[in-house]
Amino acid sequence: MSKKPTKYIFVTGGVTSSLGKGIVSASLGLLLKERGFNVTIQKLDPYINIDPGTLNPYEHGECYVTQDGAETDLDLGHYERFLDSNTSQNNNVTTGRIYQTVIEKERRGDFLGKTVQVIPHITNEIKRRIKILAKQNYDIIITEIGGTVGDIESLPYIESVRQLRWELGEHNSLVIHLTLVPYLAASGELKTKPSQHSVRQLMEYGIQADILVCRTEHNITKEIRAKLAQFCNVDITSVIESKDLDTIYEVPLNLQKQNFDDVVLNTLNLKSEKKAELKDWKQFLKRYKNPKRKVEIALVGKYISLQDSYKSIVESFIHAGAELETEVKIRWVYSGDITEQNVAQTFEGIDGILIAPGFGDRGIEGKIQAARFAREAKIPTLGICLGMQIMTIEFARTVLGLEKANSVEFDSSTVDPVISLMEDQKNVVEKGGTMRLGAWKCSLKLGSKLHEIYGGRNISERHRHRYEFNSEYSKAFESNGLVPTGFNPETQLVETLELKDHPFYVGVQYHPEYKSTVESPHPLFVAFVKAVQSK
Ligand code: GLN
Numbered sequence: 001m002s003k004k005p006t007k008y009i010f011v012t013g014g015v016t017s018s019l020g021k022g023i024v025s026a027s028l029g030l031l032l033k034e035r036g037f038n039v040t041i042q043k044l045d046p047y048i049n050i051d052p053g054t055l056n057p058y059e060h061g062e063c064y065v066t067q068d069g070a071e072t073d074l075d076l077g078h079y080e081r082f083l084d085s086n087t088s089q090n091n092n093v094t095t096g097r098i099y100q101t102v103i104e105k106e107r108r109g110d111f112l113g114k115t116v117q118v119i120p121h122i123t124n125e126i127k128r129r130i131k132i133l134a135k136q137n138y139d140i141i142i143t144e145i146g147g148t149v150g151d152i153e154s155l156p157y158i159e160s161v162r163q164l165r166w167e168l169g170e171h172n173s174l175v176i177h178l179t180l181v182p183y184l185a186a187s188g189e190l191k192t193k194p195s196q197h198s199v200r201q202l203m204e205y206g207i208q209a210d211i212l213v214c215r216t217e218h219n220i221t222k223e224i225r226a227k228l229a230q231f232c233n234v235d236i237t238s239v240i241e242s243k244d245l246d247t248i249y250e251v252p253l254n255l256q257k258q259n260f261d262d263v264v265l266n267t268l269n270l271k272s273e274k275k276a277e278l279k280d281w282k283q284f285l286k287r288y289k290n291p292k293r294k295v296e297i298a299l300v301g302k303y304i305s306l307q308d309s310y311k312s313i314v315e316s317f318i319h320a321g322a323e324l325e326t327e328v329k330i331r332w333v334y335s336g337d338i339t340e341q342n343v344a345q346t347f348e349g350i351d352g353i354l355i356a357p358g359f360g361d362r363g364i365e366g367k368i369q370a371a372r373f374a375r376e377a378k379i380p381t382l383g384i385c386l387g388m389q390i391m392t393i394e395f396a397r398t399v400l401g402l403e404k405a406n407s408v409e410f411d412s413s414t415v416d417p418v419i420s421l422m423e424d425q426k427n428v429v430e431k432g433g434t435m436r437l438g439a440w441k442c443s444l445k446l447g448s449k450l451h452e453i454y455g456g457r458n459i460s461e462r463h464r465h466r467y468e469f470n471s472e473y474s475k476a477f478e479s480n481g482l483v484p485t486g487f488n489p490e491t492q493l494v495e496t497l498e499l500k501d502h503p504f505y506v507g508v509q510y511h512p513e514y515k516s517t518v519e520s521p522h523p524l525f526v527a528f529v530k531a532v533q534s535k
Contacts, residue, residue: 004139005172006140007139007141007174007268008140008141008164008168009141009173010165010174011177012158012161012209013148013179014148014149014180015194019215020242021075022075022144023078023251024178024251024255025075025142026079029079030252032140032261034274035265036272038139038140040091041142042090042091042130042133042144043076043079043092043146044094045092046147046151046153046154046157048099050097050432051092051432053435057303058309061311064312065463067462068439070088070089070091070438071437072087072092076091081319082252082517084518098122101125118156123156123159126160131164139270140270143161148198149177149202149205155205158205162206171267171268171269173268174210174267175209176211177198177202177209179194179195179199179212180215182216196231199212199231199232208233211263211267212228212239213240213241214240214241215244216242218243219243220239220243225239240258247288247318249281249318252278253285280519281518284322284518287322291321291327293326293327294327294328295326295351296330297328297330297350297354298347298352298353298370299313299330299331300335300356300387301332301334302336302363303358312511312513313356313513314330315513316512316513320528322521333347334363334366335364335366336363337366338366338367338369338370343370346370347370347373347377350379351379351380351535352529352531352532352535354383355374355388355391356384357385357387357464358386361410364390364410367387368390368397371387371390371394372394375395375499375505380505381504382507383497385509385510387507388508389469391497392418392419392497392507393405393406393407400476402416404416406418407419408420418473419470420467420468420470422468422493435463435465435466436464436468437463440460440463440510441489442486443457443486443488444457444485445484445487450524453524455523461508461511461512461515463510463511465509468493469497471492477497481500482500483498484497485497486508495508503534504527506524508524
């Protein structure tokens with residue numbers, strides 16, 4: 001039997017950015033997965049960076065890392081958390097990467113003397129990147145186009161979608177246009193004009209949207225639906241409302257209520273007898289919305305003004321909290337403000353502390369103060385990546401008496417480089433894509449706290465860092481109570497630290513937050529919240 005053709009769904013955005021294309025894509029992916037289809041979601045980003053790895057989290061939010069070591073847009077985190085399945089390098093492509101590939105081909109002479117142009121060379125490369133995922137046997141590929149229709153930089157993507165739709169033929173692709181229906185308080189009305197314009201703009205580029213998803217603060221009335229349908233050439237059942245909700249995790253249910261998945265399947269000529277029951281999902285939501293207790297955890301970081309910078313950590317707390325029927329409130333603490341004088345006051349009444357990942361030396365001394373306070377006051381604490389490195393520096397300075405101990409990231413000539421560079425990192429000059437990235441195996445010490453937490457000794461977690469715990473200091477740490485308990489089985493690099501005689505003081509060099517999903521809350525976050533709860 002020949003393989004059924006892969007179906008393609010394109011998600012575009014109109015009127016403004018930040019309407020939540022990522023959440024709509026992830027929600028649709030979940031619904032289609034529940035209907036029995038093998039689905040993946042891809043994001044095309046119209047900026048020139050090769051990947052978001054070199055972008056400041058202030059600009060672009062968290063950099064999410066996939067299993068195979070791709071540094072990607074934070075939307076990929078949503079895709080994984082909703083679908084409970086892995087994405088890869090192929091799931092996030094930027095204009096930079098597209099051009100890089102085309103220019104490399106040009107230098108090799110692959111174009112045989114032709115003039116290299118946006119159409120067809122760039123658009124061909126975009127189409128290739130979209131279709132590449134079909135090789136992995138997906139029934140449906142959802143491709144989210146970053147930016148807003150009309151942006152100069154997203155034009156080649158829109159043109160590629162136009163060409164692809166034509167090539168794929170009827171019923172093999174569909175376009176969902178996410179738009180804003182603003183409310184004018186002065187006249188008490190919802191307005192459809194911006195959406196009409198953005199759909200029309202899409203039509204100017206040769207693309208007719210099949211489905212409109214309308215972000216709105218108020219319910220869209222039947223009349224508004226009819227008006228949108230009429231002006232935008234879509235069926236009235238294809239006008240879907242996406243009202244602001246308490247949590248992003250309610251979005252799939254809200255879309256399902258309007259038969260969003262049926263509309264999509266009908267348009268693609270796909271049939272499924274299976275209903276999307278979303279039993280576990282609903283269970284999760286129920287627990288999340290009806291917590292039995294509340295804890296407050298301080299998130300100590302330097303990118304505090306934009307909470308997107310720590311997206312996966314925030315979501316991991318939501319998953320773990322729901323699992324334990326506990327509301328996890330986050331107290332955002334800017335590490336640059338913490339001093340020896342105000343540290344106790346900063347953490348007054350706090351139940352737990354998370355020392356966040358990060359780069360560069362701003363706010364480091366404040367984080368060290370936080371680590372010391374948490375250790376001495378016996379507050380349950382989790383240090384992630386830079387957080388573990390901070391725990392190491394603090395312990396070396398205060399307990400081991402190595403006053404000048406530091407990471408070579410912050411002091412390249414420190415006499416006690418307790419966090420140092422691995423040999424193979426020493427000559428690296430390029431910043432992009434050169435860190436220790438992606439999933440690495442880790443063996444946990446028999447009988448360690450982490451062994452118990454994970455329920456096994458062999459784990460695999462995702463990394464994103466350049467610096468490492470310096471094993472030359474292992475013995476000194478261990479004999480003074482901060483024990484290395486997890487090791488890379490090949491290189492013996494120290495991946496985890498646990499403090500003795502403390503309710504919970506754990507540092508991990510990896511990022512557990514990248515692997516927490518609604519279906520599988522991460523055991524380390526669950527254990528941490530449990531420890532916080534019993535403080
Ligand atoms: N800056 C540190 C390093 O590169 C930690 C990185 C992180 O927290 N992700 O090793």
